Amino acid sequence: AQSVTQLGSHVSVSEGALVLLRCNYSSSVPPYLFWYVQYPNQGLQLLLKYTSAATLVKGINGFEAEFKKSETSFHLTKPSAHMSDAAEYFCAVSDLSGADGLTFGKGTHLIIQP
Amino acid sequence: DAGVTQSPTHLIKTRGQQVTLRCSPKSGHDTVSWYQQALGQGPQFIFQYYEEEERQRGNFPDRFSGHQFPNYSSELNVNALLLGDSALYLCASSSPGGRSPLHFGNGTRLTVT
Numbered sequence: 001a002q003s004v005t006q007l008g009s010h011v012s013v014s015e016g017a018l019v020l021l022r023c024n025y026s027s028s029v030p031p032y033l034f035w036y037v038q039y040p041n042q043g044l045q046l047l048l049k050y051t052s053a054a055t056l057v058k059g060i061n062g063f064e065a066e067f068k069k070s071e072t073s074f075h076l077t078k079p080s081a082h083m084s085d086a087a088e089y090f091c092a093v094s095d096l097s098g099a100d101g102l103t104f105g106k107g108t109h110l111i112i113q114p
Numbered sequence: 115d116a117g118v119t120q121s122p123t124h125l126i127k128t129r130g131q132q133v134t135l136r137c138s139p140k141s142g143h144d145t146v147s148w149y150q151q152a153l154g155q156g157p158q159f160i161f162q163y164y165e166e167e168e169r170q171r172g173n174f175p176d177r178f179s180g181h182q183f184p185n186y187s188s189e190l191n192v193n194a195l196l197l198g199d200s201a202l203y204l205c206a207s208s209s210p211g212g213r214s215p216l217h218f219g220n221g222t223r224l225t226v227t
Contacts, residue, residue: 043118043204
């Protein structure tokens with residue numbers, strides 16, 4: 001069984017500040033890990049994915065995430081927040097086959113203060 | 115290149131009714147998955163279709179059923195609607211055979227009254 005915990009349902013940062021969204025996972029098998037972003041009234045867009053290659057993964061829009069097996073974490077960061085980053089962010093885990101679908105966290109709403 | 119398209123975008127139904135939601139996958143994708151996203155929650159896996167067969171199913175009752183057509187498009191059917199079925203239903207496609215990252219459509223917002 002797999003599960004994802006996203007710490008903080010809401011995170012507020014100032015424009016230009018560091019963004020850090022936390023994700024911890026539980027998986028009985030080596031996981032694939034993902035971060036998705038959802039803008040209002042839209043579907044989910046893939047930001048980045050970890051598939052057992054490099055532990056530091058770079059994604060779109062300046063986001064990156066680091067896989068830390070010892071901490072079972074996959075936190076998402078961006079050095080400098082932009083107003084357009086305001087959205088809902090979801091961390092997800094799957095097994096290597098992907099056949100059982102993705103297990104998502106409950107999401108973190110990112111608020112950017114001007 | 116069209117992405118994943120879903121129809122309709124919004125739907126209002128009454129308790130006890132049946133509903134059919136439709137999804138066309140991204141060009142080149144052959145696997146379709148359906149997710150239910152309740153308000154304020156993350157998406158939950160309903161099932162996945164590959165080669166016109168249900169390959170895997172999440173923790174959803176038999177009231178939820180689906181179908182995949184030879185052109186890879188898919189339908190999600192929900193019978194005997196309950197108020198709790200109100201949610202955003204997301205379709206996602208991937209290829210080949212479900213191993214690539216999921217590409218999501220914009221969803222169908224179902225409201226059950």
